[in-house]
Amino acid sequence: MNVDYQVLTFKNKIKSKDIGGLGVELEQRKGSGNYDKDRTQFNKEYVGLDGYPTLSSKVYQTIYTNNIHFNKSDNTNILNGCIVTSGPDFFRKLGLPMKDTGRVYIEGKHEGEPVFCPNIKSNEDIPEKVLEYFDESFNFLANKVGKENVVYAGVHFDEDTPHMHFYFIPVVDKVKRKVFETDEKGKRITKQIYTKDNTIKNVPIQKRDENGKAVYEIEYGNFLNSDEFWKQLGGKSSYAKLQDEYNEYINSKGFNLDRGEIGANKHHQDKAEQNLKELQYKYKKLEQEIESNKKINEVELKTRDELKNINEDELLNPSKDIFKRYKDKDVEKIIDYSKEIKKENIASKNVLKKHEIKIEKLENEIKQFKTGKTYSDKEKVIANQERLIKEKDGIIEEQKSIIEGLRETIKGLEEKISRLTTYAWNKINEAYLAVAHLLGFKNINKDNVPHDIMEARVHEVNKKHEPKQHKEKSNDYEL
DSSP: OOOOBOEEEEEEEEOHHHHHHHHIIIIIOOSSSOOOHHHHTTOEEEEOOTTOSSHHHHHHHHHHHTTOBOOOOTTOOOEEEEEEEOOHHHHHHTTOOEEEEEEEOOSSTTTTSEEEEEOOSSGGGSOHHHHHHHHHHHHHHHHHHOGGGEEEEEEEOSSSSOEEEEEEOOEEEEEEEEOBOBOTTSOBOEEEEEOTTSOEEEEEOBOBOTTSOBOEEEEEEEEEOHHHHHHHTTGGGHHHHHHHHHHHHHHHTTOOOBOOSTTOOOOOOOHHHHHHHHHHHHHHHHHHHHHHHHHHHHHHHHHHHHHHTOOHHHHOSSOHHHHHTTTOHHHHHHHHHHHHHHHHHHHHHHHHHHHHHHHHHHHHHHHHHHTSHHHHSGGGOOHHHHHHHHHHHHHHHHHHHHHHHHHHHHHHHHHHHHHHHHHHHHHHHHHHHHHHHHTTOOSOOTTOOOHHHHHHHHHHHHHHHSOSOOSSOOSOOOO
8 A cells, every 4th residue: 555654854953053054045945955946936935034135134033023032142043943745656646747857866765766856837737735735734833833933934846845844933931940049139159160171160059949959940931942842842752742743633634644653753954964965875886886897897907818818829739830840821820810719709708798797787776676665566666667677678688689699709719719720730730741751650641640759850850951051041941
C-alpha cells in the first residue's frame, strides 16, 4: 500500500546573525535550494514583510511594538521555524502535475531515485486541494504560536517539492526566574568565583529554601524565550506531541497523511549542510569511477608491456638468426607477419577486457536501481527509472555483441598464428632435410629430422664457407 507521510520539521535556534541570510532566501530566493525562477511567481505568502525592507527589521519592530521582553544577547534564539510538506506522490494525488528534474536523491532511503518537481505553467495548474492543504497547515501552526507572533509564512512552489516556511517569535506569557539573596537595602549579595581563564568574578547568590532547594518566582508578561516556549508545549516530548496534534488535525480536514516514526524530528538543512552532503555523494561516485578507471588503466599498462616485450622467440623457434642462414625470405616475412598478428591479438584482448569492465559497472548500477525503495514498491515504480534500466540493459546487450565479435576475431587470429607456426616448422624441416642429403646422412626423411644435430652441422658448413675478409656483411648465404 502506498503511504504518504507528513513532514513537519523544526528549527528552533535562529539567532540574530542568522536572520539576514534567512530573509534573503525567503524573499530574494537565493540560498541552498534548487530554485526555478519561472515558478517563483506562483509562490504564495500568508504573512510577508508588510512593507519592511528586511526580515530582520520586521522581527525587531514586531518585538518592540508588542512589548516583548527579550535578552539582547547574541546567543538568544530570536526566531523559531517550521517546514511543512510531504512527498511528491502526495501532491501528485492531489492533482499537482509533476515532472522529472533529471537529478536523483543523494542520501536517505530514496538515494538514487529520481527527483520530481511541480510542472506549473499557470495558477490553474495548482489544484485547490493543494492550496487547501497549506491553508489548513498555516491555521494549525498560527493557532499554536499566536498569529501576532508570526513574522513570515509562505508556500514555495519554485523548488523540488512544494513546502511551507513558517517563522515566528517564540513568545510566552510567563517565565520562571531565579530569586537571589539580598541585603537589608535590597541589593544582591555576591560571591567571588574563579573563571576558566583563572580570573575572579563576582556572581549573585541564588536563594534557597529550608530544604536547600533553589527558589524561583513566576513573572507574567510577554517574554521571548525559546526554551520556555517548548517546555510549555511538553518539554522533551513537545515535538512528538505537536506532530501527533498536527496529524490528527490535518487528517480531520480530509488529508490522509501518516504520522511517521514516533519521535522523528529532522531539522531543515542549511546551505553548508546541503553542500557537504552533495560533496560527499559526488566523492562516493568519484571513488567508484576512479576504481573503474584504475582497472582499465591496469589493462592498458599490461597490454603496453606485452606489446613491448614481443620477440621472435615467442613466435617461432628456432630464432630468426637461423632462418637467415638459409636465405629464405619467406620465413622472414612469416616472422614479421606473426608479430603483427600477435600485436593485434593482444589489442583485441585489451578491448575485450575493457568492455567486460564496463558491463560490470553497468550491471552494478542496475542492481542498485532494482534494490531501491522505488523498484520494490509497485505503486512507487517511476517510469523514468524503468527507462534508465532499459537503457542500461540495451547498452549491456550492445557490449556483449561487441565482445562476441572480439572473441571470434581472437579465435581467428590464434588459428592463423597456429597455421603460420606449422608452416614455419615445415620450412625448417625442408631446409634441414636438404642439408642432411648434401652431407650424406642416410635414413633421414621429413618425419625424423634430428634438429639438434642438424643445427650444429649447419653452423659448421656456414662457418666453413664464410668469406674471411669483407667490408659489408652479405645477406646471401650459400650451402
